[in-house]
Amino acid sequence: MSYFGDIYKGIKTLLTGMSVTGKVFLNNKNNSITQQYPDNRETLKMFNRFRGEVVMPHNEKNEHTCTGCQKCEIACPNGSIEIIWDRQIDPESGKKKKMIDQHIYHLGMCTMCGLCIEACPTDAILWAQNYENSVYDRSALTKVLNQPGSKIMPGVED
Amino acid sequence: MILSINIVENNMLNMLLIAAIYLGIFSVAGLFLVLLERKVAAWFQLRLGPNRVGPWGLLQTMADALKLVSKELTGTVKADKFLYNLAPYFVIISSLMALAVFPFTQEFQAFDINIGIFFLIAISSIGVIGILLGGWASNNKFALIGAMRSGVQTISYELSVGLSLVTMVLLTGTLQLSEIIEVQKNGWLIVQGHIPAIIAFMIYMIAGTAETNRAPFDMVEAESELGAGFHTEYSGMKFAYFFLAEFINMFIIAAIAATVFFGGWLEPAWLTPLGIAEVFPAIGVFWFLGKTFALVFLMMWFRWTFPRLRVDQLLTLEWKYLLPLNLLNIVLMALIVWLGLTIQI
Ligand code: SF4
Ligand code: SF4
Numbered sequence: 001m002s003y004f005g006d007i008y009k010g011i012k013t014l015l016t017g018m019s020v021t022g023k024v025f026l027n028n029k030n031n032s033i034t035q036q037y038p039d040n041r042e043t044l045k046m047f048n049r050f051r052g053e054v055v056m057p058h059n060e061k062n063e064h065t066c067t068g069c070q071k072c073e074i075a076c077p078n079g080s081i082e083i084i085w086d087r088q089i090d091p092e093s094g095k096k097k098k099m100i101d102q103h104i105y106h107l108g109m110c111t112m113c114g115l116c117i118e119a120c121p122t123d124a125i126l127w128a129q130n131y132e133n134s135v136y137d138r139s140a141l142t143k144v145l146n147q148p149g150s151k152i153m154p155g156v157e158d
Numbered sequence: 159m160i161l162s163i164n165i166v167e168n169n170m171l172n173m174l175l176i177a178a179i180y181l182g183i184f185s186v187a188g189l190f191l192v193l194l195e196r197k198v199a200a201w202f203q204l205r206l207g208p209n210r211v212g213p214w215g216l217l218q219t220m221a222d223a224l225k226l227v228s229k230e231l232t233g234t235v236k237a238d239k240f241l242y243n244l245a246p247y248f249v250i251i252s253s254l255m256a257l258a259v260f261p262f263t264q265e266f267q268a269f270d271i272n273i274g275i276f277f278l279i280a281i282s283s284i285g286v287i288g289i290l291l292g293g294w295a296s297n298n299k300f301a302l303i304g305a306m307r308s309g310v311q312t313i314s315y316e317l318s319v320g321l322s323l324v325t326m327v328l329l330t331g332t333l334q335l336s337e338i339i340e341v342q343k344n345g346w347l348i349v350q351g352h353i354p355a356i357i358a359f360m361i362y363m364i365a366g367t368a369e370t371n372r373a374p375f376d377m378v379e380a381e382s383e384l385g386a387g388f389h390t391e392y393s394g395m396k397f398a399y400f401f402l403a404e405f406i407n408m409f410i411i412a413a414i415a416a417t418v419f420f421g422g423w424l425e426p427a428w429l430t431p432l433g434i435a436e437v438f439p440a441i442g443v444f445w446f447l448g449k450t451f452a453l454v455f456l457m458m459w460f461r462w463t464f465p466r467l468r469v470d471q472l473l474t475l476e477w478k479y480l481l482p483l484n485l486l487n488i489v490l491m492a493l494i495v496w497l498g499l500t501i502q503i
Contacts, residue, residue, distance in 0.1 A: 014464065017463045021459065021463040022459065025202050025459075028201045028202075028204050033204045034204075
């Protein structure tokens with residue numbers, strides 16, 4: 001008689017499953033687990049550890065703290081960072097030294113792993129909190145992080 | 159408002175008008191069924207569902223439809239062009255045709271044919287030809303596998319749908335839908351036929367879900383293994399036809415069940431003494447749609463609860479369980495009708 005036993009068991013387990021989903025259906029109003037899209041852009045407070053994109057902060061005198069050491073470029077697992085540098089005469093000390101020309105960051109390739117930021121000895125780069133990064137042309141995803149005309153903050157290399 | 163429509167007496171213009179009304183109502187209704195499905199699915203999965211386009215996302219599927227209409231109709235180079243283009247129309251026309259025979263209220267029925275149930279079963283199996291054509295003509299292996307599965311599935315489960323309805327016909331003694339409802343004035347058939355009727359209803363709902371190719375019987379589309387099954391190669395409006403047909407078919411299966419088992423547009427017996435139906439007969443539409451949507455919801459509930467069956471399990475379920483039980487059930491029902499053991503209110 002296992003034939004009818006199977007039918008009984010089948011129907012019973014199906015009904016058990018349906019009662020489980022039915023309960024979820026009835027109780028979902030309050031505990032829906034969906035995280036809503038952050039529409040409240042003005043009042044939004046992002047989480048500290050949120051990884052939007054890599055940026056290089058500049059102070060009011062248009063100075064950054066990047067020495068051009070290239071540690072971030074080496075640390076990046078997929079070559080998203082390119083440092084273009086040359087040796088220039090430092091106006092203060094009069095010595096020749098390594099300076100960055102352009103800190104190029106390919107947002108389109110970046111996996112947000114954060115290794116570059118870990119590697120930077122002078123904390124020249126850090127995470128931005130923005131999250132709407134889509135653009136119409138992918139060339140817009142290649143960014144130069146140091147602002148034009150910026151220079152290194154004095155005293156960083158000491 | 160009385161919408162008594164008799165094809166034989168009325169002229170061509172009338173027919174076209176009715177056809178246009180049905181088309182209009184049901185293409186919009188189909189869109190809202192899609193929306194309902196997505197909302198119900200979301201609630202089952204603790205999500206929110208569409209909530210961006212219009213209030214509560216009410217216009218989401220409208221926007222989707224507009225997007226599909228504006229899309230390019232692509233196809234494969236090696237497709238059999240004629241059959242490939244014919245297939246979506248087969249599917250959508252057969253499901254729209256079936257809508258004609260449903261009595262929405264006493265007065266509102268486009269086509270009261272005396273072989274109503276038979277007509278419905280016949281029409282609903284034409285749709286599978288469209289699926290087979292589409293899968294074959296696409297010249298794509300996934301589409302072909304999907305279409306063949308559809309053939310296997312529909313041919314098998316057609317039997318159970320037919321036989322479970324035959325069980326109920328034993329009670330009514332007629333195939334005409336309006337008369338089937340007339341019979342139910344002494345109690346809905348699921349009450350009149352008690353045990354065998356309930357068994358027939360369960361078999362009908364299982365087989366009906368399989369007929370519409372919905373999960374847990376979505377072997378035909380099987381996103382995880384076949385791409386999109388038989389409509390892998392379709393795009394734009396032709397894809398939308400398949401999609402819409404699936405939802406209209408779901409409505410049809412639920413509407414047949416509502417008519418045959420739950421009294422169609424009749425109000426529940428405990429409401430009859432109030433006499434609302436006599437004063438305001440159009441309320442029948444409400445009851446009919448209410449019952450239908452309750453059953454549609456049941457099918458959505460199935461979809462979001464049960465895992466998909468494998469092809470061999472699918473055939474085992476039909477040929478080893480549903481079919482023998484169905485045949486036994488017919489004998490049981492025949493005995494009950496013969497011995498007069500039905501429950502009449
Ligand atoms: S976050 Fe990772 S992937 Fe992105 S630039 Fe830094 S090291 Fe490269
Ligand atoms: S960003 Fe930091 S790690 Fe990269 S070159 Fe500049 S100082 Fe070196």
